Amino acid sequence: MDKVEPLFQCKNLAFHYPLGTVEVPALHALDLTLSPGQMTCFAGPSGSGKSTLLRILGLIEPIQTGDVLYRGTSLKGLSEKQKNQIRRTELGFIFQHFVLFDTLTAVENVEYFLKHRGFSAKEKRERALNALNAVGLGAQARQRPRQMSGGQRQRVAIARALAKDPRVIIADEPTASLDQATGQQIMSLLSELGKTQGVTVVLASHDPMAMSFAQQIVRLKDGHLQAVESRSKLTVAPAAHVAPRTEEAPWCAI
Amino acid sequence: MVRDLAALFHLAARNVFRNPRRSLLVVLTVAAGAGSLFLFDGFNTGILNQYREGTIHSRFGHGELNTAGYREQVFEKPWEHWIQDPTPIMDKLKTLPGVQHVFPRIGFFALLTKGGISLSGRGQGIDGAEEAKFFTKLRISDGVTLSDQPDGILLGQGLAHSLGAKPGDTVTVLANTIYGSINGADLTVVGIFLTGTKEFDDSGFRIPLSVAQTLLDTKSIESIALGLNTLEDWDPVSKAIAGPGSGLEATPFAVLDKVFYQNAVDWLSSQFQIIKYIIFFIVILGIFSTVSTSVLERKEEVGNLRANGESRLNVLSLFLAEGALLGFAGAFLGLALVLIFNNTVLANGFVMPPSPGLTRSFRVFVELQPSSALETFFLGSACALVGTAIAAVKVVRLSIGEALRAI
Incomplete structure (x- = not known):
């Protein structure tokens, strides 16, 4: 079997939040490896550190103790400019509350973050429309978020992340603001896109339904890594940056 | 760069209509400040012109010649x-x-x-x-x-x-x-x-x-x-x-009537400067107060922008563009309202009581100046920018994590 280079490697990662004069620990000496091309879900109850871990990988929170390697390169000590560059080109973000611009149409929302990538106006529009089509919202390109349902808005957010052609999609509780049925649709879409577009999806969720779509579940409790469960059933299509995997295996705890 | 600026102001223009009432409040604040400055400058100019014309055409002429x-x-x-x-x-x-x-x-x-x-x-x-x-x-x-x-x-x-x-x-x-x-x-x-x-x-x-x-x-x-x-x-x-060697010296009326005219001009000009700064401060404070609420509500939007690679400067630029648009609109409105007011309500001027040292009252006409209009327009807009910047910079300086912790 070809060895796949890890996408993320967390080494002795710890994090705390300042609360006045007290430091509240959120993560404790965590070691973790994430492989490319699969959907990984950080799971755990509220306060387990799953969102914190997700945000550290997304370069939203700083690396306080330990290190995180991204494709073999340490993320610790990167300048703000370097972090910006990675966030622009390598990462796509999906948040619980969608965070769309109400004053822009769906297609304008999607193409907004393409402006620093050197694309022409035509290229940006094309990419945006393609991304909207991929999430099934091609016909709603000119609608504004307030004219859409929660599920549609989250699809726009997914399209916005996809349009950047990221290597990784970081999704923080993507289904928390949605009803069960809509949430299932969104997770199904994310899973499908991950497979067809070859994008690694890393999400944080406490929803068992969302977890059921993941190939790998990282369970956290009180900032400690409890378990990493892997399901090796691969249906990922080969992509330029993903090594093909053909083995099938049931869920097993590592 | 032009395209980027156009895109920035395009989004800013859309954003100012997100909360029309709040935007209107900012516009009216700037209009009140700019309008007040414009009107007061016109009033000052009217009084000074009255003084000047009175001094010239009652006693001294434009000046006098004497032997050197x-x-x-x-x-x-x-x-x-x-x-x-x-x-x-x-x-x-x-x-x-x-x-x-x-x-x-x-x-x-x-x-x-x-x-x-x-x-x-x-x-x-x-x-x-x-x-x-x-x-x-x-x-x-x-x-x-x-x-x-x-x-x-x-x-x-x-x-x-x-x-x-x-x-x-x-x-x-x-x-x-x-x-x-x-x-x-x-x-x-x-x-x-x-x-x-x-x-x-x-x-x-x-x-x-x-x-x-x-x-x-x-x-x-x-x-x-x-x-x-x-x-x-x-x-x-x-x-x-009265050039060199002529044996004559020329003294302008402002010096001949220094005690009343020139001192009055200097005093009124200084007073105007102080009032100008007071108005600036009030307008900036008003805008800061209004915009602060808006900016805080958009914390997670700021977090999202930063998370997706927008620099702090990019984000601040967006807020400043919104402030600039509101400032331009407010300053323009203020000037227009004062122009209308002066040509209607104040068309016949108004009587001022005798000033210090004088014994008779006089009628003053507010003389609005084009140069003052331009200055007031830019100053009003600048107030909006400053108020917006002060309100926005705190949120813009937050780390992405802090901004997104609202989510």
């Missing part, structure tokens, strides 16, 4: 330092561009007597006919102004009242000639003037130049006052006639 050094000291025999042969100088002055009128004058002290009352007065010998054409702001409270009456006298109101004199009465004027002997003239009161300056009104009087020269037994004149086409003509005219 005459005003710098007090002489025992001032007539020895008068202009001995004024005719060539006056002839030359009349040929200079910008010169409308030339007024030869003599100033002297004399004793005025009417009935049993004798009072000292400060007299001026003037070319009455010529001066009547230019000194139109000299208010005549009774009778007529001194023009071509060969033996007329024009009394200041306070002086006339003290002498108990009215138009038609005879007043005897006694003065020393330049040789030290006493000379006198019986003159008929033609009118009573009121400049509003108590000091002058209580002691001043005017008689024909020829009578004054006879009284003092001299052919020379003390000064030449000038009436010009415009204020801007003063510099070239004074340089042409």
